[in-house]
Each structure stands twice: as structure tokens, then as C-alpha cells.
Amino acid sequence: MSVPNYEQIGNQLKxxxxxxxxxxxxxxxxxxxxxxxxxxxxxxxxxxVSQQLRLLREAGFIQDEKEGQxxxxxxxxxxxxxxxxxxxxxxxxxxxxxLGHTQLVNCACPKCARTVTALDVT
Amino acid sequence: MSVPNYEQIGNQLKxxxxxxxxxxxxxxxxxxxxxxxxxxxxxxxxxxVSQQLRLLREAGFIQDEKEGQxxxxxxxxxxxxxxxxxxxxxxxxxxxxxLGHTQLVNCACPKCARTVTALDVT
DNA sequence: ATAATATATGCAGAGTTTTGAATATACGAT
DNA sequence: ATCGTATATTCAAAACTCTGCATATATTAT
Numbered sequence: 188m189s190v191p192n193y194e195q196i197g198n199q200l201k202x203x204x205x206x207x208x209x210x211x212x213x214x215x216x217x218x219x220x221x222x223x224x225x226x227x228x229x230x231x232x233x234x235x236v237s238q239q240l241r242l243l244r245e246a247g248f249i250q251d252e253k254e255g256q257x258x259x260x261x262x263x264x265x266x267x268x269x270x271x272x273x274x275x276x277x278x279x280x281x282x283x284x285x286l287g288h289t290q291l292v293n294c295a296c297p298k299c300a301r302t303v304t305a306l307d308v309t
Numbered sequence: 310m311s312v313p314n315y316e317q318i319g320n321q322l323k324x325x326x327x328x329x330x331x332x333x334x335x336x337x338x339x340x341x342x343x344x345x346x347x348x349x350x351x352x353x354x355x356x357x358v359s360q361q362l363r364l365l366r367e368a369g370f371i372q373d374e375k376e377g378q379x380x381x382x383x384x385x386x387x388x389x390x391x392x393x394x395x396x397x398x399x400x401x402x403x404x405x406x407x408l409g410h411t412q413l414v415n416c417a418c419p420k421c422a423r424t425v426t427a428l429d430v431t
Numbered sequence: 432a433t434a435a436t437a438t439a440t441g442c443a444g445a446g447t448t449t450t451g452a453a454t455a456t457a458c459g460a461t
Numbered sequence: 462a463t464c465g466t467a468t469a470t471t472c473a474a475a476a477c478t479c480t481g482c483a484t485a486t487a488t489t490a491t
Binding site: 432433434435436437438439440441442443444445446447448449450451452453454455456457458459460461 | 462480483491
């Protein structure tokens, strides 16, 4: 029976404790997304987004998968899903309302192209 | 249906994301403790401990209760208990072993006095 | 009143995180 | 080979966090 490793857990939480990174993770709860999507969603410059993705990846929250010239990021596993559920869905005693994921399409990646075409055939 | 308040949640997590503060919270999971206890447990100077307690208090994780010249801190509510359970008891994919709370008595507060006397009658 | 004890607050230097900007890589298309 | 697109890395200045130290307050005991 060992004692929790407060350093480690603290470091993980530190990565989580950031509005933009939380928002990225929240977006990835629904589905994997490529960098360009997140760029559009967050309205932040691409290097900035890549940087946050790197931190999340290095902390083990997400994984990347190259697909053609795009890189898709998804949550690492179901444990991360539950953590995010716990953290984002029941906002402690504090402010913030319940659920309500962010939507967003409209970048030029293959995935969007597919979706748009599907809905938009002349 | 509103979207989570990432700023708020991020700020809460930021307070959690600190080894000493996690350790304090872990200690308070079992029972309320006075400052002097935590001082002994953490082996940190009293002003330092009080400062961390303040952050935890202001973030809504703990509450204080004056009792004579001591101040006892306890977790704010059962939601905090569950958060801590989730965070400290199943250490993500990361390192750290399972459970195993920290023990510690031996300061001169009334509570300790009681305990020690109870076990230690001549 | 005065002293002693328990806890809180304020402040500052060292260290770390954040974010923007420039640049690099990798890959597919021409 | 060259170009264009998607993503990654590097660096540095500003902002913020951490922690130690000095000091303040509040309560009880003498």
C-alpha cells in the first residue's frame, strides 16, 4: 500500500488546468479532430494549437494519428473520457452550467469536405 | 444548455494541481485537521501551510471552523470527496500506486491531547 | 494589561508558464 | 526538382506561481 504520488498527479492536473486545453479535450470527447479543425474552433494561430496539443499528448491525454497530410487527435482512452466527464459535466459547487458541447465544421480537411458534400449535393 | 466555463474549471484545477495542496486534501479526506497538524504532517513552516489552505479555501475545496484557538479545516462537501477519490485513488495510466493514506499525530492541539491521553493513561 | 499560542497576511526574489512570432519539417501535387 | 499545404519546433518577453521571511491578528492564560 503506497501513498499517491502527489508530484505526478499534480503535473498531470497542471496540464489539464488550462482553458484552451480543456476546450480541446472537450471537443475531442465527441470525436477525433485534425489540427486545422481545432485551429478554426479555437480561433488561435496554428503553432499555438500545435503547442497545446503537444502538452496534452506528452501528458498522455491524447494520441495522434497521421492520415494523409492531416493529423487527427483523439482522446487516449476511456479513462480520460471519464475524467473529462467528471470534470466538465458536473461543475463542482461553482458557476458554469451543465453540458452542451461545442459544434464546428468549416475547414478544408477531407473530413469536412465529406460532410459538406454529403449535405450539399446540388 | 450552456457550454462549460473553461476559465473557471481551469482555475479550480490549477489550485488542485500542486503536490502540497493535494497532500493536504488527501489528509482531510479522512478527517478534519487543525493547521498545526498539517504543519507537522507536511514539515513546512506554518505561514506556508496557511497560505496553501487559503488557496484551497478560496477555491471552495475546504472550509474552516474555529474551535478555541485552533482552526480546523475540512473538505467542503461530498463532491470534493468524490473528485479526490477519482483523482487520488485511480492514478490514471500514470505511475503511483493505489491507496494508502498518510497517518500522523503528535502536535499539541486538543484533539491530539485527547487521543494521546486515551491511549496513554498511566 | 501582558505574554504566549495559533493562525493569517503581505511582500519580494526565484522560477515556471504562457503566448506570439519566426522558422522548420514532411508530404503530396505539379 | 519545386510548390503548396498541414503540422511541429524553437525562442524570448510578459505574466504568473511558488516559497521563504517578516509581520499582523486573535484568542487564551497569567
